[in-house]
Amino acid sequence: MQKGRDCGHPYIPNAAPEIKAKMLQAIGVPDVETLYQEVPEELRLKEKLKLPRPFPSEHALKKHVKGLLSQNQTCEDYLSFLGGGCWQHYIPAVCDEIISRAEFLTAYGGTPYSTFGRMQAQFEFQSLMGELVGMDVVSEGSYSWGTVAGNAVRMAARMTGRHAVLMPRTVAPERLATIRTFCASVSEANRISIELVDYEPETGLMDLADLKKKISADTAAVYFENPTFLGSIESQGEEISEIAHAAGAESIVGVDPISLGVVAPPSDYDADIVVGSAQPLGVHMNYGGGAFGFIASRDEEKYVAEYPSWLISIAPTAREGEYGFGFTRFERTSYIGRDKAKDFLGTGAGLWTIGAAVYMALMGPEGFRKIGETIIQRAHYAIDSLSRLDGVKVVFPSNAFKEFVVNFDATGTTVQAIHQALRGYKIFGGLDLSKDFPELGHSALYCVTEVHSREDIDRLIHGLKEVVGK
Amino acid sequence: MNRLPKVREFHSPVWSEPIIMEMGSKGARGILVPETEEEIQAQVGEAGSYIPPKMRRKATPQLPEVAQPQVLRHYLHLSQMCLGMETNIDAEGTATMKYSPKVNEALARLPGMTAIHPCQDEDTVQGILAIIYSLDLFLREISGMDQFTFQPPGGSMATYTHACILRAYHGQRGQDAQRDEIITTIFSHPCNAATPATAGFKVITLMPAQDGYPDFGALQAALCERTAGLMITNPEDTGIYNPRIREFTDAVHAAGGLCFYDQANANGILGITRAKEAGFDACHFNLHKTFASPHGSFGPGCAAYGVREELAKYLPKPVVTYDGQKYHLDYERPDSIGKVREFHGNIPAVLRAYAWIMSLGSEGLLEVARTAVMNNNYLSKMLERIKGTVRYYAPGKYRLEQTRWSWEKLTADTGVSTLDIQRRMVDYGLQSFFMSHHPWIVPEPFTPEFCESYSIDDMEYWAAVLKQISDEAYTNPEIVKTSPHKAPIHLVSYDALDDPAKWAITWRAYLKKKGRSILE
Numbered sequence: 004m005q006k007g008r009d010c011g012h013p014y015i016p017n018a019a020p021e022i023k024a025k026m027l028q029a030i031g032v033p034d035v036e037t038l039y040q041e042v043p044e045e046l047r048l049k050e051k052l053k054l055p056r057p058f059p060s061e062h063a064l065k066k067h068v069k070g071l072l073s074q075n076q077t078c079e080d081y082l083s084f085l086g087g088g089c090w091q092h093y094i095p096a097v098c099d100e101i102i103s104r105a106e107f108l109t110a111y112g113g114t115p116y117s118t119f120g121r122m123q124a125q126f127e128f129q130s131l132m133g134e135l136v137g138m139d140v141v142s143e144g145s146y147s148w149g150t151v152a153g154n155a156v157r158m159a160a161r162m163t164g165r166h167a168v169l170m171p172r173t174v175a176p177e178r179l180a181t182i183r184t185f186c187a188s189v190s191e192a193n194r195i196s197i198e199l200v201d202y203e204p205e206t207g208l209m210d211l212a213d214l215k216k217k218i219s220a221d222t223a224a225v226y227f228e229n230p231t232f233l234g235s236i237e238s239q240g241e242e243i244s245e246i247a248h249a250a251g252a253e254s255i256v257g258v259d260p261i262s263l264g265v266v267a268p269p270s271d272y273d274a275d276i277v278v279g280s281a282q283p284l285g286v287h288m289n290y291g292g293g294a295f296g297f298i299a300s301r302d303e304e305k306y307v308a309e310y311p312s313w314l315i316s317i318a319p320t321a322r323e324g325e326y327g328f329g330f331t332r333f334e335r336t337s338y339i340g341r342d343k344a345k346d347f348l349g350t351g352a353g354l355w356t357i358g359a360a361v362y363m364a365l366m367g368p369e370g371f372r373k374i375g376e377t378i379i380q381r382a383h384y385a386i387d388s389l390s391r392l393d394g395v396k397v398v399f400p401s402n403a404f405k406e407f408v409v410n411f412d413a414t415g416t417t418v419q420a421i422h423q424a425l426r427g428y429k430i431f432g433g434l435d436l437s438k439d440f441p442e443l444g445h446s447a448l449y450c451v452t453e454v455h456s457r458e459d460i461d462r463l464i465h466g467l468k469e470v471v472g473k
Numbered sequence: 474m475n476r477l478p479k480v481r482e483f484h485s486p487v488w489s490e491p492i493i494m495e496m497g498s499k500g501a502r503g504i505l506v507p508e509t510e511e512e513i514q515a516q517v518g519e520a521g522s523y524i525p526p527k528m529r530r531k532a533t534p535q536l537p538e539v540a541q542p543q544v545l546r547h548y549l550h551l552s553q554m555c556l557g558m559e560t561n562i563d564a565e566g567t568a569t570m571k572y573s574p575k576v577n578e579a580l581a582r583l584p585g586m587t588a589i590h591p592c593q594d595e596d597t598v599q600g601i602l603a604i605i606y607s608l609d610l611f612l613r614e615i616s617g618m619d620q621f622t623f624q625p626p627g628g629s630m631a632t633y634t635h636a637c638i639l640r641a642y643h644g645q646r647g648q649d650a651q652r653d654e655i656i657t658t659i660f661s662h663p664c665n666a667a668t669p670a671t672a673g674f675k676v677i678t679l680m681p682a683q684d685g686y687p688d689f690g691a692l693q694a695a696l697c698e699r700t701a702g703l704m705i706t707n708p709e710d711t712g713i714y715n716p717r718i719r720e721f722t723d724a725v726h727a728a729g730g731l732c733f734y735d736q737a738n739a740n741g742i743l744g745i746t747r748a749k750e751a752g753f754d755a756c757h758f759n760l761h762k763t764f765a766s767p768h769g770s771f772g773p774g775c776a777a778y779g780v781r782e783e784l785a786k787y788l789p790k791p792v793v794t795y796d797g798q799k800y801h802l803d804y805e806r807p808d809s810i811g812k813v814r815e816f817h818g819n820i821p822a823v824l825r826a827y828a829w830i831m832s833l834g835s836e837g838l839l840e841v842a843r844t845a846v847m848n849n850n851y852l853s854k855m856l857e858r859i860k861g862t863v864r865y866y867a868p869g870k871y872r873l874e875q876t877r878w879s880w881e882k883l884t885a886d887t888g889v890s891t892l893d894i895q896r897r898m899v900d901y902g903l904q905s906f907f908m909s910h911h912p913w914i915v916p917e918p919f920t921p922e923f924c925e926s927y928s929i930d931d932m933e934y935w936a937a938v939l940k941q942i943s944d945e946a947y948t949n950p951e952i953v954k955t956s957p958h959k960a961p962i963h964l965v966s967y968d969a970l971d972d973p974a975k976w977a978i979t980w981r982a983y984l985k986k987k988g989r990s991i992l993e
Binding site for chain 1: 489490492493494497501502503504506507508509510512513514516517520521523524525527528529530531533534535536537538539541544545547548549550551552553554555556557558559560563565568570571572573574576578579580582583584585586587588589590591592593594597598599600601603604611614615626627628629630633637640643644653663664666667668669670671672673674675676678701713714716718719742744745746747750751759761765767768769770771772773774775810811812813814815816817818819820821822824827828830831832833834835836837838839840841843844846847848850851853854870871873895896898899903904905907910911925926927928929931955957960961962963964965966967969970971973976977978979980981982983985
């Protein structure tokens with residue numbers, strides 16, 4: 004089929020001249036051009052698109068793109084302590100194997116019959132996550148923690164008819180910016196105002212006195228996170244939920260589910276809606292592309308009615324004992340409801356949902372317990388070791404899960420300068436907080452997970468000692 | 474035209490897999506996780522001592538305990554019961570199911586992509602920033618827009634981004650309260666109605682004219698001093714291209730509104746016509762559709778959203794810039810709408826789209842468009858000969874993408890519906906066709922789309938299966954109505970899905986409800 008300069012492109016089987024001629028004859032047109040007769044002449048592009056010459060072979064293309072990617076310094080080449088909403092955890096090989104399967108990778112919507120396997124895997128994600136967060140309803144994966152937090156706040160506003168949400172000042176800046184987008188509205192009647200609640204300077208936890216002061220009859224929800232963005236386990240969940248409920252507001256909790264083998268699930272402290280990121284569960288960072296979120300709640304009609312998401316339910320089939328699946332209350336979604344729907348739905352994070360299901364299945368209760376313990380112990384080993392360095396201070400050391408704030412004020416050096424120097428040791432320091440949290444001075448959010456061995460942490464300590472000692 | 478090929482025997486794997494929650498046994502492990510070193514244990518003590526007592530997990534999560542080979546086998550079985558695009562002939566219309574080149578997958582799995590963190594310093598990620606910036610430039614050329622963002626992780630999020638930008642644009646001009654109406658058409662994707670509504674706009678949905686084309690008179694009647702903008706697709710859901718599009722955009726501009734072009738699917742017009750010349754102020758492309766990133770069982774997607782220069786200052790932050798030597802992430806954007814999602818977007822999709830364009834070039838893109846349009850019209854020729862089909866609207870006009878068909882005649886003749894046929898296709902190993910977005914203006918709809926990846930043999934085979942099902946409908950309708958018969962499962966009883974007493978969205982809910990029904 005491929006001859007001379009007319010050869011077909013490997014991605015375009017019918018481009019070969021013989022085939023084209025045959026098809027055009029069948030359609031009854033002299034050329035492809037005729038098929039475009041609906042596009043008016045004045046809208047037609049008169050010139051070729053100005054794009055680079057394509058690579059003449061797959062080999063050349065691969066070499067070029069690999070060359071570009073090799074200019075990135077990765078968290079495999081470097082020892083990285085970056086977290087803050089995108090975390091480096093170990094990805095079991097089985098997770099990558101499953102999400103690489105063409106059947107899952109290249110399926111789209113289909114039907115409960117044609118893509119049965121993906122629906123079961125996604126139902127399993129909902130089921131496994133339900134056990135971790137202690138809730139009976141869990142959505143399929145969606146865009147990100149920030150977007151699902153925005154959805155959850157809007158759910159609460161619709162349920163209560165109220166227009167304000169309270170959340171701690173420690174919410175991640177990127178997440179808060181996303182939530183702000185979801186709370187804005189052209190129509191004043193639908194705008195949700197966000198009020199930030201102070202945190203206690205000693206612990207980083209929510210200042211309950213400030214919460215009580217700010218909560219009102221217009222508060223739709225109190226949203227808080229566990230662990231907080233600054234890393235501490237929020238121990239006042241029960242009190243926060245109680246204050247919210249007493250005011251007739253919903254309690255919404257954002258979680259990092261990898262903590263839930265050892266930390267209490269939000270259902271234990273009376274959360275009404277749970278959201279979070281499932282990226283830690285078996286999904287690569289992908290420069291932030293691995294981010295994805297989920298929503299969960301109790302199994303009550305008033306909550307289910309407000310989800311914008313896919314909710315896959317198990318259902319019987321014509322064959323006794325066979326499991327089928329379908330979407331619950333699909334008319335909620337924008338695919339049916341259009342402008343009357345609950346927010347909007349679209350292509351989300353199906354493949355990551357499947358990857359996270361595999362991860363949770365592999366881990367089991369023991370895996371989640373173990374990983375939680377390993378992370379906490381290593382994080383606290385790092386906290387301990389860092390605290391011994393001259394001029395370095397860990398700000399909220401006691402309740403950290405995997406992240407913690409490291410302050411460098413007493414070194415007389417900026418975070419930027421320290422991190423620049425650390426790169427000489429092939430180390431990426433933590434996330435610089437000095438702009439977003441100026442009250443914390445020259446501080447950075449360091450993240451330690453199960454991928455950081457004792458040696459790795461010692462390497463950081465050694466590097467920092469030299470850098471700040473200079 | 475050839476006679477249609479013989480339909481092959483097929484049967485899906487049926488593994489009757491248990492739910493993962495039912496599997497395994499106590500003590501089984503799927504993966505070993507790193508354990509804390511003894512020295513660390515000795516130094517820091519118990520992990521639990523760092524968790525405030527009331528925050529310690531008391532009840533163990535009821536997760537299954539399954540060893541690795543069994544977890545792997547379970548999910549491999551589930552994958553075998555899923556028709557991926559690459560394992561069959563998948564013509565789901567409006568979705569642009571095309572081949573996602575394997576070399577791009579191999580590239581997207583390199584650590585230079587997977588193992589970079591979104592908050593790394595710019596100078597440690599120059600390679601990926603170069604790719605993002607280059608794709609921005611390519612898409613500027615393809616659309617005529619002046620700058621793109623890749624932050625929206627799907628098409629709906631791109632239309633939402635546009636609604637937010639429109640809110641900022643009119644808001645800054647002090648017209649926020651006044652310009653609060655968005656106009657769309659019923660044959661535009663539903664997100665063009667849903668997302669502006671989420672952003673607080675009132676939405677006016679135009680019905681088509683008798684001939685199926687968007688109704689210019691209806692647009693004129695809807696325009697007023699409250700009009701914030703128009704958000705539409707073209708070709709629409711029906712595959713019909715609106716040749717008067719420039720009159721539409723001119724009229725909206727004259728009324729003070731802006732025009733957004735939903736180009737989630739732009740496969741038929743790459744290199745043929747652009748958003749700019751049609752008078753649009755903004756547009757988006759789904760990289761997981763037109764630009765060959767895989768659909769991933771409904772995501773992760775990535776939408777490239779682009780705007781004219783006047784709107785560029787509102788784009789979500791950061792955007793990637795280039796100073797001639799180095800690439801930068803520009804966060805200093807005071808007029809930006811902020812964020813629509815954390816970080817920079819689903820960048821693996823950006824990488825794949827970049828590689829796809831670099832494998833085709835401008836002539837290749839044009840060939841993609843021309844071949845896709847030829848394929849779709851060739852398919853029409855075959856489908857019109859199948860008993861019971863009706864191609865809706867615009868007789869004699871060619872379609873530039875998918876095509877909206879109806880089985881209303883077949884349904885009237887036989888009682889077999891498009892839903893029945895959709896299920897029956899699975900018995901022949903084909904992905905079910907896409908029917909239509911809602912509401913169904915066209916009765917008993919189906920909407921095939923064959924993009925450039927399919928061979929003439931593929932298309933003839935697909936038509937042969939539809940012909941076979943049509944024949945069955947006329948001779949043995951029960952077999953279609955009770956289908957599927959060779960799928961992983963049988964006909965689902967949907968009553969349970971909407972009944973709070975019966976729906977079960979997690980296994981734990983299923984156990985509770987099942988237990989209750991036994992007690993009753």
